[in-house]
Amino acid sequence: xxxxxxxxxxxxxxxxxxxxxxxxxxxxxxxxxxxxxxxxxxxxxxxxxxxxxxxxxxxxxxxxxxxxxxxxxxxxxxxxxxxxxxxxxxxxxxxxxxxxxxxxxxxxxxxxxxxxxxxxxxxxxxxxxxxxxxxxxxxxxxxxxxxxxxxxxxxxxxxxxxxxxxxxxxxxxxxxxxxxxxxxxxxxxxxxxxxxxxxxx
Amino acid sequence: xxxxxxxxxxxxxxxxxxxxxxxxxxxxxxxxxxxxxxxxxxxxxxxxxxxxxxxxxxxxxxxxxxxxxxxxxxxxxxxxxxxxxxxxxxxxxxxxxxxxxxxxxxxxxxxxxxxx
Numbered sequence: 605x606x607x608x609x610x611x612x613x614x615x616x617x618x619x620x621x622x623x624x625x626x627x628x629x630x631x632x633x634x635x636x637x638x639x640x641x642x643x644x645x646x647x648x649x650x651x652x653x654x655x656x657x658x659x660x661x662x663x664x665x666x667x668x669x670x671x672x673x674x675x676x677x678x679x680x681x682x683x684x685x686x687x688x689x690x691x692x693x694x695x696x697x698x699x700x701x702x703x704x705x706x707x708x709x710x711x712x713x714x715x716x717x718x719x720x721x722x723x724x725x726x727x728x729x730x731x732x733x734x735x736x737x738x739x740x741x742x743x744x745x746x747x748x749x750x751x752x753x754x755x756x757x758x759x760x761x762x763x764x765x766x767x768x769x770x771x772x773x774x775x776x777x778x779x780x781x782x783x784x785x786x787x788x789x790x791x792x793x794x795x796x797x798x799x800x801x802x803x804x805x
Numbered sequence: 806x807x808x809x810x811x812x813x814x815x816x817x818x819x820x821x822x823x824x825x826x827x828x829x830x831x832x833x834x835x836x837x838x839x840x841x842x843x844x845x846x847x848x849x850x851x852x853x854x855x856x857x858x859x860x861x862x863x864x865x866x867x868x869x870x871x872x873x874x875x876x877x878x879x880x881x882x883x884x885x886x887x888x889x890x891x892x893x894x895x896x897x898x899x900x901x902x903x904x905x906x907x908x909x910x911x912x913x914x915x916x917x918x919x920x921x
Binding site for chain 2: 790
């Protein structure tokens with residue numbers, strides 16, 4: 605009985621202890637939660653401030669860049685104007701110089717070109733004449749050669765035709781008669797004179 | 806010289822005729838070595854006339870030509886006859902190193918050269 609009582613007392617004590625422990629834990633949790641919320645709030649504030657600062661910096665940078673661009677544009681316009689003036693002046697100076705030089709040299713150049721043109725024209729005319737003469741000679745030569753060839757071919761053709769004609773048209777009796785007449789002609793020409801001399805000798 | 810040797814330069818008919826003439830030319834009709842030598846000597850003493858004709862002459866024409874020489878020069882001649890169709894007609898003659906062209910080919914050549 606006594607042991608049961610002790611057990612009950614111990615259990616009750618244990619329960620009480622646990623209760624306090626739970627309560628303490630709950631209180632601690634609440635405290636920590638509040639602290640976390642506080643810290644988060646502070647962090648948010650810092651972040652908001654930083655964001656705001658960044659925006660300010662960006663805005664200032666933009667303003668400065670716009671100012672710089674404006675200044676650079678002005679500078680560019682100013683430099684362009686000066687450059688154009690310088691170029692115009694240089695061009696005017698150079699044109700004047702060239703005009704003066706051209707006036708001085710133009711007569712000499714004209715004379716030189718004209719004389720060169722005359723020389724070239726004479727040389728060209730001479731060359732053309734020579735080539736023309738040479739071409740004429742070659743054409744005449746070619747013409748003569750071709751005419752000679754044609755004459756020879758015609759002659760050969762006529763001879764061959766006449767030969768064929770005679771060979772076909774002459775009978776054996778005609779051939780024999782021509783041979784005997786040729787002997788008579790040779791006798792008239794005294795071709796056989798050595799026979800007479802031989803006989804007499 | 807036997808018949809076969811003669812046939813290398815004469816036709817069979819010409820060979821027979823040659824031998825026949827040779828036999829006739831001897832009184833007793835016998836051909837002896839002496840008679841052949843005599844005939845050879847006679848032939849070698851004859852003048853040789855070379856004739857180029859445009860055609861192969863018949864035996865009849867050869868005899869006519871031979872007779873022509875006998876008639877006109879009272880002399881026998883040896884005829885050396887060749888044929889050359891390019892002459893067309895007529896003949897060329899050679900005697901003792903002299904040459905004469907009586908061919909139609911020559912006439913045409915002369916005519917052609919005069920007209921060029």
